[in-house]
Structure formats: C-alpha cells, structure tokens
Amino acid sequence: MEQVSFPPLSSVVICGGTHGNEMTGVYLVREMQKQKVDKVGSVSINAVMSNPRAVEACTRYTETDLNRCFTDALLSSPITDSTPYEVRRAQELNAQLGPKGSNKAVDMLIDLHNTTSNMGLCLIFDSIDYVTLHIFKYLQSKIPSVPVRSLLLEKPPSEAYSLDSVGKHSFSIEVGPQPNGVVRADIFNIVKEAVDHTIGFLQEFNRGGTFEGGEVEAFTVVKSVDYPRDPMTGEITAAIHPQLQDNDFKLLKRGDPMFLSFTGETVKYEGEELYPLFVNECAYYEKKIAFHLAQKLTHKFPSIRVKKD
Amino acid sequence: MEQVSFPPLSSVVICGGTHGNEMTGVYLVREMQKQKVDKVGSVSINAVMSNPRAVEACTRYTETDLNRCFTDALLSSPITDSTPYEVRRAQELNAQLGPKGSNKAVDMLIDLHNTTSNMGLCLIFDSIDYVTLHIFKYLQSKIPSVPVRSLLLEKPPSEAYSLDSVGKHSFSIEVGPQPNGVVRADIFNIVKEAVDHTIGFLQEFNRGGTFEGGEVEAFTVVKSVDYPRDPMTGEITAAIHPQLQDNDFKLLKRGDPMFLSFTGETVKYEGEELYPLFVNECAYYEKKIAFHLAQKLTHKFPSIRVKKD
Numbered sequence: 001m002e003q004v005s006f007p008p009l010s011s012v013v014i015c016g017g018t019h020g021n022e023m024t025g026v027y028l029v030r031e032m033q034k035q036k037v038d039k040v041g042s043v044s045i046n047a048v049m050s051n052p053r054a055v056e057a058c059t060r061y062t063e064t065d066l067n068r069c070f071t072d073a074l075l076s077s078p079i080t081d082s083t084p085y086e087v088r089r090a091q092e093l094n095a096q097l098g099p100k101g102s103n104k105a106v107d108m109l110i111d112l113h114n115t116t117s118n119m120g121l122c123l124i125f126d127s128i129d130y131v132t133l134h135i136f137k138y139l140q141s142k143i144p145s146v147p148v149r150s151l152l153l154e155k156p157p158s159e160a161y162s163l164d165s166v167g168k169h170s171f172s173i174e175v176g177p178q179p180n181g182v183v184r185a186d187i188f189n190i191v192k193e194a195v196d197h198t199i200g201f202l203q204e205f206n207r208g209g210t211f212e213g214g215e216v217e218a219f220t221v222v223k224s225v226d227y228p229r230d231p232m233t234g235e236i237t238a239a240i241h242p243q244l245q246d247n248d249f250k251l252l253k254r255g256d257p258m259f260l261s262f263t264g265e266t267v268k269y270e271g272e273e274l275y276p277l278f279v280n281e282c283a284y285y286e287k288k289i290a291f292h293l294a295q296k297l298t299h300k301f302p303s304i305r306v307k308k309d
Numbered sequence: 310m311e312q313v314s315f316p317p318l319s320s321v322v323i324c325g326g327t328h329g330n331e332m333t334g335v336y337l338v339r340e341m342q343k344q345k346v347d348k349v350g351s352v353s354i355n356a357v358m359s360n361p362r363a364v365e366a367c368t369r370y371t372e373t374d375l376n377r378c379f380t381d382a383l384l385s386s387p388i389t390d391s392t393p394y395e396v397r398r399a400q401e402l403n404a405q406l407g408p409k410g411s412n413k414a415v416d417m418l419i420d421l422h423n424t425t426s427n428m429g430l431c432l433i434f435d436s437i438d439y440v441t442l443h444i445f446k447y448l449q450s451k452i453p454s455v456p457v458r459s460l461l462l463e464k465p466p467s468e469a470y471s472l473d474s475v476g477k478h479s480f481s482i483e484v485g486p487q488p489n490g491v492v493r494a495d496i497f498n499i500v501k502e503a504v505d506h507t508i509g510f511l512q513e514f515n516r517g518g519t520f521e522g523g524e525v526e527a528f529t530v531v532k533s534v535d536y537p538r539d540p541m542t543g544e545i546t547a548a549i550h551p552q553l554q555d556n557d558f559k560l561l562k563r564g565d566p567m568f569l570s571f572t573g574e575t576v577k578y579e580g581e582e583l584y585p586l587f588v589n590e591c592a593y594y595e596k597k598i599a600f601h602l603a604q605k606l607t608h609k610f611p612s613i614r615v616k617k618d
Binding site for chain 2: 116
C-alpha cells in the first residue's frame with residue numbers, strides 16, 4: 001500500500017459525560033478544564049462536558065441517549081417545544097465542534113465512556129480511518145498494562161449516531177469494568193494515559209514523522225443477543241452465566257454456557273463461533289442486549305505522514 | 310453463658326428492591342413471588358418488593374432513601390401532601406410487616422442489598438441478637454465459597470432506620486461487588502444460598518434443635534472518611550487509591566495509600582489501625598463517604614433453643 005498523507009491534526013477535543021454516570025470522562029474533563037491546558041506543542045486542546053444535565057443528575061441521560069443523536073437526520077431536525085434536551089444539546093455540540101462533515105470540524109474528537117463489562121480499553125471507530133487505526137496501533141504499543149482492542153461499527157457518516165462522528169477523525173474509548181456512578185483510579189489512569197499518548201501521537205505526526213503501515217485486528221458486531229424474558233411481563237428470567245460473565249472477547253463456542261436462569265437452568269450457546277462483547281453492560285438492559293457477538297477481522301493500513309502545503 | 314430460649318420463628322419475610330437499582334434482591338423477590346412459595350415446613354414465607362417505584366425507575370430511591378425511613382419518628386410522622394413517597398411506603402411496610410417493636414411483627418425479616426464495594430457476603434445487624442448471631446455463624450459454616458462477615462450498627466431500636474428493624478429478629482444482607490442496575494449470576498446464587506440456609510436454620514430451630522453457644526467476630530464502624538474535595542465546588546479531587554480499592558476488611562495502617570488525586574498525588578492514611586469497609590460504594594458519594602473505618606470485636610453468645618409452651 002502506498003503512503004497516504006493527511007493535513008496537520010492541529011485540534012483535539014476530549015469529551016466526557018456524554019453519558020452522565022460514566023465517571024472517568026466526567027472527572028478527566030473536569031480536571032483538564034481546571035488545569036486550563038489549551039495547547040500542547042502543535043495541538044490545541046479543548047475539554048468538553050457533553051451532557052452537563054445528565055452529569056448533574058448522575059444519570060446516563062435525561063430524556064434520550066445523547067450518544068444516539070448525531071445522525072444527519074437528528075442534527076438537522078427542527079427544534080420544537082417537545083424536542084428532547086439531548087437532541088438540542090447534540091445540535092449545540094455539532095455547532096461548537098463541527099459541523100459534522102464540514103471543513104470546520106475539529107481534527108480529532110475523542111469521546112470517553114465507561115462500561116460495566118470487562119472490556120479493558122476498547123477504541124470504537126465509526127468507519128475505517130487510517131489515522132485512527134495508526135493511533136490504535138500506537139496505543140497498543142504504549143499501554144502494555146491492559147488489553148487494547150478495537151471495535152469497528154462501519155456506519156456511513158450520515159447514519160453514524162455517536163458524538164465522536166462530529167470530528168474529522170475520531171474514536172470513542174470504552175473502558176471497564178467500572179460501575180456507573182463510581183470512579184476507579186486504575187481505570188482513570190488508563191484513560192488518562194490513552195489521551196496523553198494520543199496527543200503525543202498527534203505531535204509526532206504534525207512534526208512530519210512517518211508512521212509505517214501494517215495491520216490491526218478489529219472486532220465487528222455481527223448480532224446482539226437479548227436475555228431470556230418472561231413472555232407476559234417482559235422481565236428477564238436469567239442472568240449471564242458465570243462462565244460467560246467477565247469473559248468479553250473470549251471466543252464463544254457451540255455448547256458454551258450463556259445464561260443461568262433464576263431457577264438454576266443453564267442456557268447454552270448454539271450459534272457459530274463468535275466473540276462476545278459488552279457482556280452484562282448495565283445500559284443495555286433497556287436496549288434488550290445481554291451481549292453483542294462479533295467477528296475479528298484484520299485490517300491493513302498504509303504508512304501515513306503529514307501533508308506538506 | 311446459660312442457654313437462652315426463644316419462641317418459635319414461624320414467619321420470615323424476604324425484602325428486595327429497598328434500593329431499586331440493587332438487582333439481586335429485585336430478581337430474587339420476583340422469582341419467589343412467581344413461584345408462590347408461601348410455606349416451607351414450619352415457616353411461612355413472604356417475599357416483598359419494598360420500593361416498587363424505585364425498582365420501576367431502576368434508581369436507588371425516588372424522593373428519599375427508603376432504608377433511612379424506619380425510625381420511630383418517621384414511622385409516626387403525619388402524612389401530608391409534601392411527605393416523600395418513601396416515607397409513606399415505610400409506613401405501609403411497617404403496617405404490613407410490623408408494627409416495629411410489637412408482638413405482631415414478623416419473626417424474621419431479611420432485607421437484600423448490593424454494593425459496588427468488594428464486601429463479599431456481609432450481614433448487617435442493628436443490635437446484638439443471639440438468634441441472628443447464630444444464623445451468622447450457621448451461614449459461615451454453610452457458605453465456604455465466599456467470605457461471610459458481619460457489621461454491627463448498635464442502634465437503639467427507636468433510632469434504627471433500616472427496613473429490617475421492623476422484624477422481631479432481622480438482618481440486612483449486603484453483597485458485592487455488583488454494579489447498580491446489573492445482576493450477576495454469581496452474586497445472585499450466593500444470596501439465594503444465604504436465604505435458603507437461613508430458612509433451613511429456622512426449620513432446625515423450630516424442630517427443637519439446640520444450637521451451641523460460641524463466639525463470632527463482628528465489625529463496628531468507628532468513623533467515616535470523605536473524599537478530598539475542592540473547597541469551592543465541593544467536587545471530589547481524588548479517587549480511592551488502587552491499593553485500597555477492593556480491599557475492604559483489610560487492615561488499614563498508618564502510611565498506607567488511601568486516595569490518588571486526579572493530578573497523581575497519593576494521600577496516605579494517618580490514623581489508628583482500623584478496617585475499611587464499603588470502599589468506593591456508589592451510593593455513598595452523595596453521603597460524603599469514601600469508606601467507613603471499623604474495629605473488629607468478638608461477641609460471645611449462649612446456646613439457644615426454641616421455647617416450649
């Protein structure tokens with residue numbers, strides 16, 4: 001693959017509190033705002049609290065999930081009295097950090113999330129972007145203390161619904177396990193490291209360094225599995241099986257235990273071999289997702305460097 | 310110590326959802342209600358969802374913490390338009406399961422809770438009661454898979470604020486770590502075991518078995534420690550130190566790391582040697598408690614048996 005060049009990556013925005021009860025981002029953004037760091041070398045830095053009302057209430061969202069509001073359709077929907085707070089806020093953020101898809105958009109947007117699942121440090125990409133694939137590989141080499149993995153959503157830009165899709169280049173960071181409403185120092189430090197190393201990458205890139213091509217593995221969700229539910233009440237009737245709990249990214253094979261019902265029966269997995277992820281994520285109960293199942297794909301990418309004017 | 314006898318323990322009530330986002334009790338009570346078990350041997354069994362509105366909203370409480378509403382003062386306070394839902398509900402529960410301190414009260418009340426802290430299986434007693442100390446010892450012998458510990462609050466009955474204080478004999482069960490809003494099968498099974506063994510104990514007791522005296526260790530809270538906070542905003546400026554996180558019940562010594570600030574400084578513990586518990590419990594952020602510090606005391610108890618009429 002030939003070398004690809006990109007314009008300088010001069011601005012980065014770190015968002016936290018997109019979900020108001022995911023505390024790593026909330027505290028990291030507060031700390032960055034307090035320290036008033038607005039420039040490191042060639043990179044301007046801005047820390048943004050995405051959903052201050054949800055942060056105040058220590059809840060995921062107040063009216064609708066902010067991180068599902070960044071589709072072209074919602075960003076251009078007219079504001080009326082019945083527009084949920086989070087849709088208004090999405091339009092504000094899009095005006096401030098975007099507009100999405102425009103030349104004015106921030107060069108790099110990183111959105112910080114936590115999960116109750118044992119996901120380690122997971123970067124989430126809306127689509128293949130050579131810059132972020134390079135950053136992913138860079139973080140894997142710089143952060144040996146925790147598994148660094150990636151999840152590729154493959155959404156076309158107009159349908160990409162997450163806040164990070166507003167940036168020219170972007171990713172979300174999901175780190176766990178951490179309960180909602182709780183901040184753990186170990187998780188905080190991992191995320192701070194990831195942010196600092198990303199800023200380090202941008203400096204090296206802008207200085208004109210060449211990043212060699214290569215390949216990375218990324219997971220792509222194939223399907224989602226719901227909990228067994230009572231057909232009358234809709235209530236769940238089983239929990240994730242102890243042998244699946246905390247085993248995100250460990251290949252699930254036919255016959256492996258999947259659920260343990262509250263009356264003690266094991267439900268086994270009967271499908272094709274796939275990788276479970278977001279196993280027992282708190283916020284997915286309401287979305288009727290017990291876990292996702294993903295395949296692992298290898299993505300090659302070329303060497304990259306900054307474009308000379 | 311001489312043998313002490315008690316009237317038969319003929320009725321037990323299992324409460325869950327006292328905090329609506331602590332899911333083990335919610336699902337165990339639902340399951341018990343579904344199975345309509347109302348009698349096992351000599352013991353009548355009733356499962357009660359304590360705070361259905363909070364369960365519906367998957368939140369700890371809707372207006373005020375139900376598990377602080379069972380003082381004599383609140384139970385006898387007049388109901389007005391401004392009375393919080395949970396105070397009304399406490400009075401309903403007291404009428405249904407008590408009244409507290411009366412002869413009509415249920416013989417045994419067990420209230421099921423979860424914590425985000427690494428507390429294992431912890432029984433909480435309002436005061437010394439030979440029956441519940443025996444049950445504690447019985448559960449320690451029956452459940453070897455997890456540490457079984459106890460916490461003694463030593464509240465006079467009129468000031469005991471928790472739901473379980475309505476029973477003639479009672480305890481709360483705190484089990485963790487489990488995030489709020491999440492049900493883990495391992496934790497569910499431990500709590501189910503504890504409930505089943507307690508009912509087993511009651512059967513043996515009612516049959517006339519003698520339970521030999523002995524001694525147990527129980528923790529008693531000496532003081533609580535808050536997070537370091539910004540004097541202007543009140544926001545916390547540090548997380549529990551990784552060396553203290555998940556180390557509930559491990560003696561904290563002078564000089565041990567206690568907090569790690571978001572700027573990277575370690576705050577050390579400087580007090581007397583005590584046992585930390587409820588370390589990084591989610592619901593205690595608003596109560597300004599990072600962890601409790603407790604001493605471990607030994608309590609002797611006599612042999613007990615059922616009183617013959």
